[in-house]
Amino acid sequence: MNMIETPDSNVLQGCMNIVDQLIQRASQTQRGFADIRKAAQEVVATHAPPDSLSIAAALFSTETHQARMLATFIFGEYAGTDESALHFLHMIVSRDPDWHVQEGLAKAFDRYCATVGYQQAVPVIELWLADEYPTVRRAVTEGLRVWTSRPYFCDQPLVAVRLLAQLRDDESEYVRTSVGNALRDISKHHPDLVTSVLKEWDCSDPRIAYIHKLVNRVTRKTQG
Structure with missing residues (x-):
């Protein structure tokens, strides 16, 4: 290179x-x-x-x-x-x-x-999501918003949600806020999907609870 x-x-x-x-x-x-x-x-x-x-x-x-x-x-x-x-x-x-x-x-x-191509980019997406620098991780979570408006992810919303969910307990609030906003975007059109994933989370961890609270406001409103 x-x-x-x-x-x-x-x-x-x-x-x-x-x-x-x-x-x-x-x-x-x-x-x-x-x-x-x-x-x-x-x-x-x-x-x-x-x-x-x-x-x-x-x-x-x-x-x-x-x-x-x-x-x-x-x-x-x-x-x-x-x-x-x-x-x-x-x-x-x-x-x-x-x-x-x-x-x-x-x-x-x-x-x-x-x-x-978004599907072809998944390996690099995963690599960046696992990076030690929060700015790299956030570049992915924020850059692809609205994730489900992008090719591939529009047909595979669960893939998008699972990728984002990897950072549910991220040490950086900067990253967690971006993750929460990205999941909130998706929940507007896929509330049941996002809710089903959120139910798997251990919200006794305050970092996870932070994202859960961000997203849950919208899923409740959408379902209500």
């Missing part, structure tokens, strides 16, 4: 104009990410993959969180076809301290799944 490194000074100099323009454009976004995602798609459409990835690496090395989010979207566009891009998301982007970038990681992971 070819690793993507932060560009050296020569590479940075070669793409400085486009990088500076992208940083300026991205920094104008204060809410949402629609234009940042559009900018990423434009980079991919107008540059060869190696150049796009070099631009992304340069963007990610900046202090501007919007630029790092833009870089994350670019890596997401290539993650399904380039292992180094997926690796960068997994091992580098997930360590970024800015929550905006982590939202971008969730979207980028969903883009990866869409590219390779």
Whole structure:
């Protein structure tokens, strides 16, 4: 696997104009990410993959969180076809301290799944769900929302619920909240299915009870 490194000074100099323009454009976004995602798609459409990835690496090395989010979207566009891009998301982007970038990681992971196919992505989904970093686990639980609106999972909602249920006692409240919200999404259309799985849980564990409470509010309302 070819690793993507932060560009050296020569590479940075070669793409400085486009990088500076992208940083300026991205920094104008204060809410949402629609234009940042559009900018990423434009980079991919107008540059060869190696150049796009070099631009992304340069963007990610900046202090501007919007630029790092833009870089994350670019890596997401290539993650399904380039292992180094997926690796960068997994091992580098997930360590970024800015929550905006982590939202971008969730979207980028969903883009990866869409590219390779959601069923085909299940092994990587499982790998990320088992990762030691909560940002990696949350990228999956949050990125695929609404899970049952995605191909494969729309026909296999139990698979989605079982995958999410693996994190019912996750040590991170950040992750558990995402799991609860994702299950709550599913329960709006599959209340009986979600309820049947929740009944298997040991709610004497406060971490499990936390998610159960989040989801149960909706399942009761749906069934009522």
